[in-house]
Amino acid sequence: MTERLLEVRGLDVRYGRLHAVRDVSFEVAEGEILGLVGESGSGKSSVARALTGLAPRTGTVAGLGPREAQLVFQDPYASLDPRMTIARSVAEGLPRGLGRAARREEVARLLDLVRLGSETAGRYPRELSGGQRQRVAIARALGARPRLLIADEVTSALDVSVQGAILNLIRELRAGLGLSVLFVSHDLAVVRYVCDRIAVMREGRIVECGTVGQVIEHPSHEYTKALLEAVPRLQ
Amino acid sequence: MRRMRSPSALAGLVLVLATLVLAVVGPWLWGEEAARFDPLHILEGHSADHPLGTDDGGRDLLARTLAATRQSVWLALLATCVTTAVGIPLGALPSVLGPRAARLVSGLIDSLVAFPVLLLAMFAALIAGAGARGAVVGIGVAAVPGLARLTRTLADTVASSDYVAAARMLGAGRTAVLLRHVLPNIAEPLILTVTANLGYSLLGLATLSLLGLGVQPPDYDWGRLLHDTLPRVYVDPEAVAGPALAVAAAGIGFALLGESLARAAARTPDAVPRGESRTVLPPGCGPLPGAPEPVLEVRDLSVSFGGTTPVRGVSFSVAPGELVGLVGESGSGKSLTALAVGGLVPYPGTVSGRVLLGGRPLEELSRRELGTRLAMVFQDPMAALNPALRVGSQLAEVATVHLGASRKEAWRRAVDRLGRVRIPDPEANARRYPHEFSGGMRQRAVIAMGLMGEPELIVADEPTTALDVTVQKRVLELLAEVNETTGAAGLLISHDLAVVSLYCRRVLVMYAGRIVEELPSSQLRRARHPYTRALVASSPDLSTDRSLPLATIPGRQPEPAEVPGGCAFAPRCARALERCRADRPELEDGVACWNPEDA
Amino acid sequence: MFLLRRAIRFALSLVLVVLASFAMLHLIPGDPVRAALGPTAPREAVEQRRAELGLDRPWPEQLKTYLGKVATGDFGESFLSRQPAGQVIADRLPATVQLVAVTMALALLVAVPLGMAMAARTHGGRGRRTELAFTSVTGGLSVVPEFLLAVGMIALFGVTLRWLPVAGKDGAASFVMPVLALAAGPAALLARLVRVETLRELSSDYVRLARAKRVPAVRLYLRHLLPNTLTAALTTGGLLLSSLLGGSVVVEYVFQWPGLGGTTVEAIAGKDYALAQAAILVYGAISLTVVFAVDVALGLLDPRSRPRMLG
DSSP states (O other), X not given: OOOXXXXXXXXXXXXXXXXXXXXXXXXXXXXXXXXXXXXXXXXXXXXXXXHTTSSOOEEEEESXXXXXXXXXXXXXXXXXXXXXXXXXXXXXXXXXXXXXXXXXXXXXXXXHHTTOOGGGGGOOGGGSOHHHHHHHHHHHHHHTOOSEEEEESTTTTSOHHXXXXXXXHHHHHHHHHOOEEEEEESOHHHHHHHOSEEEEEETTEEEEEEEHIIIIISOOSHHHHHHHHHSOOOO | OGGGGXXXXXXXXXXXXXXXXXXXXXXXXXXXXXXXXXXXXXXXXXXXXXXXXXXXXXXXXXXXXXXXXXXXXXXXXXXXXXXXXXXXXXXXXXXXXXXXXHHHHHHHHHHXXXXXXXXXXXXXXXXXXXXXXXXXXXXHHHTHHHHHHHHHHHHHHHHXXXXXXXXXXXXXXXXXXXXXXXHHHHHHHHHHHHHHHHHHHHHHHHHHHHXXXXXXXXXXXXXXXXXXXXXGGXXXXXXXXXXXXXXXXXHHHHHXXXXXXXXXXXXXXXXXXXXXXXXXXXXXXXOOSSOOOSSEEEEEEEEEETTEEEEEXXXXXXXXXXXXXXXOOTTSSHHXXXXXXXXXXXXXXXXXXXXXXXXXXXXXXXXXXXXXXXXXXXXXXXXXXXXXXXXXXXXXXXXXXXXXXXXXXXXXXXXXXXXXXXXXXXXXXXXXXXXXXXXXXXXXXXHHHHTTSOOSEEEEESTTTTSOHHHHHHHHHHHHHHHHXXXXXXXXXXXXXXXXXXXXXXXXXXETXXXXXXXXXXXXXXXXXHHHHHHHHHSOOTTOOTTSOOOOOSSOOOOGGGOOSSOTTXXXXXXXXXXXXXXXXXXXXXXXXXXXXXX | OHHHHHHHHHHHHHHHHHHHXXXXXXXXXXXXXXXXXXXXXXXXXXXXXXXXXXXXXXXXXXXXXXXXXXXXXXXXXXTTTOOBHHHHHHHHHHHHHHHHHHHHHHHHHHHHHHHHHHHHHHGGGXXXXXXXXXXXXXXXXXXXXXXXXXXXXXXXXXXXXXXXXXXXXXXXXXXXXHHHHHHHHHHHHHHHHHHHHHHHHHTSHHHHHHHHTTOOHHHIIIIIIHHHHHHHHHXXXXXXXXXXXXXXXXHHHXXXXXXXXXXXXXXXXXXXXXXXXXXXXXXXXXXXXXHHHHHHHHHHHOGGGSOOSOO
């Protein structure tokens, strides 16, 4: 196995009285895509937010410096400031003290990385489609040179024909940049397609974790079996 | 600027401009006359020399009114400066403080808002001392809580957005977020509110002066003039009219201008067309001749909104006991088709073509028949039940309104139907409110509502999109079961091919407002229309080959306004021919394509 | 839980009002007693009055005495008339309460049906002209200050047409103009609010489902929409009701209504600080109570904030 990037031990997230995540432990290796799957209220998004400091957490999270984990949000219509050009949005993640020319070059490189033309840079979010906006959000996250990209339901607001392109992009980024990804989704079919390993969450806990082959082909936990059984399959 | 077209904004602008001009030139032109004593003509009414009469010093009231413009506007401006300088920072403070201090400040703002503005102003003016300075401080301070609360609410909305979360994650501090994201996004509504505030300050200052708590002689503003002339309202109303109209015009001008621009900026929620409209059928559309075999018969259905036509010539039928799937991506027109079938197309949409239920056109059916024979299930179970009414009474309503049942009978029926959709302990649950139900239970309750009558057609529009997979399965199974046991025709609308293929034997595929293919669900993998093929290929399932990239469809579905001539899919289609771009293919043998794939 | 939080905020705000009314005397620049008695009053008289009022003692002690007095309903005595302030307020308050209560009732009775009817007429972008007329008229009314309406009405109905009494409180006819002057603004604002909230509800799924059930229009509006619109509109509109109280001061002054408003204005203008202090305390407490009452009523109306009865 390749080197371990992130180690999470005994992660707990509480919002007031709501105990969203209970004693969750897992690790992510360099260049690995770990899927975090569960139904609404399972705590999977809270894990994603806690790892990026957007939710209060206790427990140990080892291996990542500040800003080394970046989150891409579910709703591409809400995650970009409507008053900023795409270039300014993407540049938000760049390290400070970069010259103007260097910034412009870097933005162009990032947009190219997510397969958007450089003419996108001067546009505003409202001029782009949902799939394009999601690419911009990914480019912005990549600007911070993260070692872990956290994708929180990134395709659930998109149509099927657009979803495929984003999933392909995430796999390409892993292959090209050696990026590790924590892929959070409620869709088992999507998770199976994108990920190397899968952790199944229910009511704030991880109930099963293993390689895609193990979890999908030979699930051991009853809940995983129920989930798999409920996934509609094309006849 | 398009926003200026609203008449109230325009009226406001004219009044504001006139006031500002008067404020500049007033004292120069009439200042001298306004101060000229004339002991021979005191307290006179209307005359040729003094249209509004004179005051107790014989001074001309018209001149005084005009000359007072500058003082009145100037004080209002000062008061607004006080409000702005304190209110906006106070409202923005919670955004930069830690959570606990932020809550404290917010609580303080909320408590202060509860006090009437005028009382706050009187309190502040009392402390600052009666006079112009006290009035300015009083009116200025009194408007602070309102402005602070608006600032905080606006800032909160922006601060809780995903893009601010992203910025924080990228290392931006609270102050940077405030300057870079929050302020630019709230600046516009705030500026407009401050404009409106200028008007309210003007009116407030006039009120204080009227009460004798504002400007003191020998200075005068409009309010002071009112204070002095008010006792004469019974004798010379025109003496009061001058300053009264001046205050009204100026104050209302600023307030109208600011408020109407702010509303235009916030975009009123009623801009989204939704609601009900009558189905307009072309003349001569009687019942179909022959046996009315299909329960639902849709012929050449189109739905238009103004110049655009999101549903264009859709035809299909559904037999009793059959569940037909209608599949498409967002914007394909599938939900509008469902609404048209239910006779619920929102205003100002117009419907053409025929929708026949049991052989009779929809608009010939009575309210009672439609209410009992047609059942609809919508996407979001959280929003589909009225939050203020008990679940049971929402069901029972169908029976009392349409079937003439007594309340008791109707309630019994409601409990029975809740039991039929397997809601546990239906007696107790009927008495609960929707928020006490889970998403799956609510969707069951909606289905049970459809069962209150004798449904012949059940239209379910994305009934499980908002639900978890395990719940989705049970709700869909229930829907299929209801469909089978009642013998009703069913139309299941979904974006999910797999869902439709599981529960429907027949599938209709929609693209850009038209049905492009109609096929048995078992044939989906061998679909003949390139769009259906591509859709199947791009949906990953539990057996997708992970070593290959997922299939994608280049480009995007055209908006209703930009649908090209010919086949709407041609620009994205690998198999498109010359002909596809010129001629529109009709649905023949289940597929609308000039160059279909082999089955 | 909800009620408790509201009650705590109510109590805290009340404390705030009491403290503010106490602080008032101390925040006034210069010597309030000297200001009240005038520059010509002999020094001994001022000193004596200060001692009577306890103003010569340290302020924590004064605060303690003040709190004790307020708790027992003793508001001190008027600087000018030397009547007990509590007595003055008790004499004047009923007229104010009557005026305000009638106005609130009228504003609600007009605004809610009007707002809903306008929403029904104009939703989905239909009835553009009706919408324009409604928003223009209510927009205008909501910014016209009470005193202008009052003066205009006096000139028209009182002086020119002589239909209504111009001042004082004497029978039902004397209520007409003050109530109308006071109600116009809040009623217009509330009607706008009700319309916007009704429009929002009209586009919700539960209304669509009710339409699919073919519920008659009257039932749709009264049974399905009214509770939801009312809670939504009053959540933001409750404050309007308490703002009436401020307007009542002006209206009372213009119409020489024998209420607390005129007394308060005279007290402030005449530097009768003890009476002003008591009046501000009473006004503050009443406005807080109104807001609290609206909050509680909303909490009870909305099933979502009620505690769960089962499970």
